[in-house]
Amino acid sequence: MRQPNRHSRLTSFPSNPQRLPRLNSHPLRTSVIGSYPFPGWLELASQQLDRFGPDDLSELQDDAVVTALHDQLAAGLDVVTDGEQTRLDFNLSFYGYIQGIDLESSPPRRFGPPAHDQRGKHAVTGPLTAPRGLGAVEEFKRLQRLTAHLPTTPTLKASVPGPYTLSGRLLPNPALGYPDRWALTEALLPLVRQELTDLVAAGCTEISVDEPSMSCYAYREDTRRFVDIFNRTVETVTGRTRVCTHLCFGNYKARAVGPRLIAPMFPAFLDFHCDEMHVEMASREFAELELITPIARRTDVAVGIVDVKSYYIETPEDIARRVKRCLDFAPANRLVFAPDCGLSQTARWAAKRKLTNMVAGVRLVRDQIGA
Numbered sequence: 001m002r003q004p005n006r007h008s009r010l011t012s013f014p015s016n017p018q019r020l021p022r023l024n025s026h027p028l029r030t031s032v033i034g035s036y037p038f039p040g041w042l043e044l045a046s047q048q049l050d051r052f053g054p055d056d057l058s059e060l061q062d063d064a065v066v067t068a069l070h071d072q073l074a075a076g077l078d079v080v081t082d083g084e085q086t087r088l089d090f091n092l093s094f095y096g097y098i099q100g101i102d103l104e105s106s107p108p109r110r111f112g113p114p115a116h117d118q119r120g121k122h123a124v125t126g127p128l129t130a131p132r133g134l135g136a137v138e139e140f141k142r143l144q145r146l147t148a149h150l151p152t153t154p155t156l157k158a159s160v161p162g163p164y165t166l167s168g169r170l171l172p173n174p175a176l177g178y179p180d181r182w183a184l185t186e187a188l189l190p191l192v193r194q195e196l197t198d199l200v201a202a203g204c205t206e207i208s209v210d211e212p213s214m215s216c217y218a219y220r221e222d223t224r225r226f227v228d229i230f231n232r233t234v235e236t237v238t239g240r241t242r243v244c245t246h247l248c249f250g251n252y253k254a255r256a257v258g259p260r261l262i263a264p265m266f267p268a269f270l271d272f273h274c275d276e277m278h279v280e281m282a283s284r285e286f287a288e289l290e291l292i293t294p295i296a297r298r299t300d301v302a303v304g305i306v307d308v309k310s311y312y313i314e315t316p317e318d319i320a321r322r323v324k325r326c327l328d329f330a331p332a333n334r335l336v337f338a339p340d341c342g343l344s345q346t347a348r349w350a351a352k353r354k355l356t357n358m359v360a361g362v363r364l365v366r367d368q369i370g371a
Contacts, residue, residue: 027332027371028323029078030359031302033246033278034159034208035342036068036083037351046088061086065146071348075355076363079155079206082143084344094166097134098191100126101170114253124173128187134195136160137202144203157244158204159342160195162211162233163188164226182225189233196237208244209234209274212341215247215265216258223268231273244276244302251308251341262288270298278302280340283309286322289329296330304340306354313353319361332371337362 038046042064045052052060068083087093095101102123109117140158147153167184178184192209199207214226234243247265250257262279269277277295281287281304295301305322306314314322319337326335337358343351365371 026078027335028362028366029300029336030076030362031079031157031336031338032072032077032081032355033338033342034081034084034157034210035087035344036071036081036085037343037346037348038085039064039067039348042067042085062142062146065142069143069146071352072355073150073154075352076359077154077355079157080147081157081159082139082146084139084159084342086139086142094134094161095122095169097132098128098130098188100124100128100176115255116250116252116257119169119252121169121171123171124176124178124184126176128178128184128191130191130194133198134160134191136195137198140199140202140204155206156204157206157208158199159208159210159246160192160199162209162214162230162245163192164229165211165213166192168213185229189229193233193236196234200237200241204241206242206244207237208246208278210246212246212248212250214269215262215280216250216256218269219259219261219264223265227268227271231271234273238273242276243274244278245272245274246278246341248278248280248304248341251345253345260284262291266291266294270294272299274299276300276302276336278304278336278338280304282307282314282322282340286325289325292326293329296334300334300336301330302336302338305337306339306358308339308341308343308346308351308354311347311350313350314357314361316357316360316364319358320364323362323365327365327369332369 042060045060049057064085065082068085069080072080072083095103102125107118107120136158140156143156147156163185166188167181170184172178172180172184178187196207196209209230211230214230218226230245237243247269249260260280277299279292279295279301281289283304292301292303303326305319323337339354339358346354
């Protein structure tokens with residue numbers, strides 16, 4: 001396999017002249033996707049929320065975010081999130097803000113090995129609207145408040161599921177004009193787009209619009225249609241904030257839901273209007289790593305360098321070797337490193353060690369190449 005020219009690992013490959021994404025001012029940047037494990041006490045408290053008053057719940061939420069921040073800051077990450085500590089679930093928490101959804105659902109399978117088919121789908125009972133927004137702005141403002149005292153504030157990132165992913169656990173309702181998942185996606189798109197606009201107005205300089213369902217089903221669906229949906233979702237914030245997207249193959253209970261191949265997404269996904277595209281690599285033993293080269297020609301590429309589905313704790317030396325492999329295919333000022341996915345399905349003790357070693361390993365290479 002022919003490898004790209006390695007004459008300068010700090011010089012970006014030629015960009016596509018049709019669209020110049022924001023350049024990464026921090027070569028070999030370290031980041032996270034969004035979610036972080038709940039502390040044990042939060043798991044316990046969430047099972048008996050009726051015992052708390054509103055002030056107690058507010059304190060609980062602040063304390064949980066402070067805990068997630070502590071672990072990320074201690075690891076030394078360049079980009080941090082609130083760990084999604086106030087979200088019950090990646091999708092369900094957003095459904096709670098949307099009118100027209102009946103959240104009473106029963107999973108089709110209750111026993112046996114845990115997997116996606118143990119998660120129920122929810123009936124659409126009326127027009128989908130979000131008069132209060134989707135809650136991400138409130139989360140981001142909390143994150144701003146809880147980091148305001150820091151002498152040096154890292155980049156604060158907000159994560160919001162894109163409309164196609166958000167539609168995944170809703171049941172179509174032809175009688176209401178939602179005959180299929182595409183129609184549900186179109187109804188959710190303006191709600192997500194407004195949330196992104198409001199996040200930018202609140203001062204958010206980095207937003208991850210997560211569309212893992214697109215990567216899961218790229219092998220069988222119209223990828224150009226996915227591109228159109230993504231670009232219309234982010235059109236009001238493109239150029240006003242750093243737009244990231246997260247492409248993986250599913251992580252509920254560490255289970256994937258589609259063929260774990262990146263190739264079906266490309267070349268179509270190269271036309272996503274984003275500044276950073278994240279791809280799952282570590283859990284796939286860096287198969288198709290050469291495909292980060294065309295991504296890096298268009299935008300920054302975030303490589304999933306830590307396997308969130310494994311309890312093997314990558315050492316700093318493991319990470320450094322993986323970073324060097326990535327440098328064979330993309331320049332340093334186009335590379336970002338993060339776990340394969342959010343860490344919510346990983347035990348906190350392992351998440352802490354993985355993040356710490358990830359940052360340490362990246363720093364080893366930064367020092368070696370003078371980045």
